[in-house]
Amino acid sequence: MDALLKSQPTVFVIFGGTGDLNARKLAPALYNLYLEGWMPDHFAFIGTGRTKLTDNDFRVRVTGDVNKFSRSGQVKDEQWQSFAPNIYYQPADVQDAETYKEFGKKIKALEKEWKAPANVIYYLAVAPNFFPIIAENLAKAGLTEDAGCTRIVIEKPFGHDLASAKELNLLLGRIFQEKQIYRIDHYLGKETVQNIMAFRFANAIMEPLWNRNSIEHVQISVTEQLGVGDRLGYYDGSGALRDMIQNHLLQLLCIVAMEPPVSFSAEEVRNRKVDVLRAMRRFTPDTVREQAVRGQYASGWMEGQQVPGYREEPGANPHSNTETFAAVKFFVDNWRWQGVPFYLRTGKRLHRSASVITIQFKDVPHLIFSPETAETMRQNRLVISIQPEMSIRLQVQAKRPGVDMMLNTVDMVFDYKGTYQSEAPEAYETLLLDVMLGDQTLFMRADQVEEAWDLVMPILTSWQTRTSQNFPNYSADSWGPEDAEALVAKDGFHWFTLPLNGKK
Structure with a gap:
């Protein structure tokens, strides 16, 4: 276990937290990383979506997803009771810039509780047309200013053709440094x-x-x-x-x-x-x-x-x-x-x-x-x-x-x-761990x-x-x-x- 990773608080903000990708891949991957000791001592998993849910509603939902899709099978009560309190939900309209301020407040509250700054990972598990909107609204809310602690993960498809891929790269390049951008291909x-x-x-x-x-x-x-x-x-x-x-x-x-x-x-x-x-x-x-x-x-x-x-x-x-x-x-x-x-x-x-x-x-x-x-x-x-x-x-x-x-x-x-x-880890477990480690090889x-x-x-x-x-x-x-x-x-x-x- 990497000592620096263990000591570095981490916040995952999953845009599309009520979606299929989070249910099938992301939530089970984060839980399996936790079971195998790869999660930091202090971490949070914040799901977002337009659906109005409480933290507890979302935790119940994630419990069902992990039970259904995790390679580790049904959750064990003692382990889940330790993991679940790190799960939060923040209702949000990704097109409304004002709602992003709530993410900032939540992250600040967690850092105050942990008494340490956190790495913040924004995972865009949403339709491609929302990629530019989310990136720009994160910037407007001042959530991208710390290049050393902020990362963004973007699912495929990255662009619809050469022109749109270049346009998206230019937009992201104005907001983030290349070392902060993780264009994910789960095959790798x-x-x-x-x-x-x-x-x-x-x-x-x-x-x-x-x-x-x-x-x-x-x-x-x-x-x-x-x-x-x-x-x-x-x-x-x-x-x-x-x-x-x-x-x-x-x-x-x-x-x-x-x-x-x-x-x-x-x-x-x-x-x-x-x-x-x-x-x-x-x-x-x-x-x-x-x-x-x-x-x-x-x-x-x-x-x-x-x-x-x-x-x-x-x-x-x-x-x-x-x-x-x-x-x-x-x-x-x-x-x-x-x-x-x-x-x-x-x-x-x-x-x-x-x-x-x-x-x-x-x-x-x-x-x-x-x-x-x-x-x-x-x-x-x-x-x-x-x-x-x-x-x-x-x-x-x-x-x-x-x-x-x-x-x-x-x-x-x-x-x-x-x-x-x-058992071999799922691809998303490997890739999410690499994002936490700041390793862009894959x-x-x-x-x-x-x-x-x-x-x-x-x-x-x-x-x-x-x-x-x-x-x-x-x-x-x-x-x-x-x-x-x-x-x-x-x-x-x-x-x-x-x-x-x-x-x-």
Whole structure:
């Protein structure tokens, strides 16, 4: 436990305290951090929202949320009775600047009670259109003046396009210093994602192979069985490319492709990620058609249940041009990766929910075995599974048992459940702790956000100006449109899927 963190009082102000994100992720994460001894001796969790609630009403509500969504299960009475008094509620209209003065009064009262100044973390778990309003009203109320003790956490989406991302960065830059701004991407808090850097940079055998001389191509897939559900209002103005590839998947690509940092400091790591985005080949109208595929799901059956197509979802536009599937081929034009394709795909209503990075190595330069012996031989692959299982498996060739020489693919596996007895923390636990510690390693910097938007804007522009004539073009419970398979097949590859439970 960091002694400085333990002694530094901290106040979390959660805008959107009555919302779904707080219920499912933030409140359970704060409670789990408390259970494991990571919260300071003095802390407060202040939820805000338009709903009129008392402190006790909100505590009862949070109790139910934690019981339902926490990885630690039902709260134990003694532990909860110790945690609950730190929970407060402040009714507020985020558009009314006057209401922000109440936050200031509450924070001052807590500091007086604790006899020490507090770090104050403003978490914006609200719709993106409220980000600028809240930031400006915090400034008007004088709640952002102490740069050393004030931090702001902003959820995705950070902007709707390059222009809006730049505008939001400029606004935040006028109010906060960059060291105070935490642009959160929960994928970066996942244990397996963090382990990619450990796997690469803590093992001498990996880095010599981590380049175009040994690697043939890379695939990053984040697939979902679910449809849009109650997110239709947001999703129809976003789509798969904005919702997933521009942030989550490009972040994973940066971690895979980045150069070794000089140190594990936040700025060093983030510099190397930005280097990757700057080196990535930009798209032209012609290359968009050749290297990007979009799709929209039709009705079908999922696990014995009939499900509607996207245009048939409640409240949907029957002529919607929004993509629910996107697959893109990227190139990183530098010495390490020149000519190596990075295939990214994501979609809804697909056959399986999984997040997997597959690194395919080149074939052996000369095969000494007979064709019969090597009938089932496959190229080596490194498969990094982020969810549902958390594992890293290296697929290599070995001899089958028997008197004859027959080769077969076997897995050398590291999986969390089999290696560690303790349960891995949720991504939000890791990220909230980093905010308290002031560690920005896993958070996006302004230039990183803008480079990612700049990269995908030609695709977005092309798709918005050209209505797809074949939507819907894939059925529920499939792996997406046929064009997605053609995207990799024309290069001689196919999309990889991780077998269930690691079994072939």
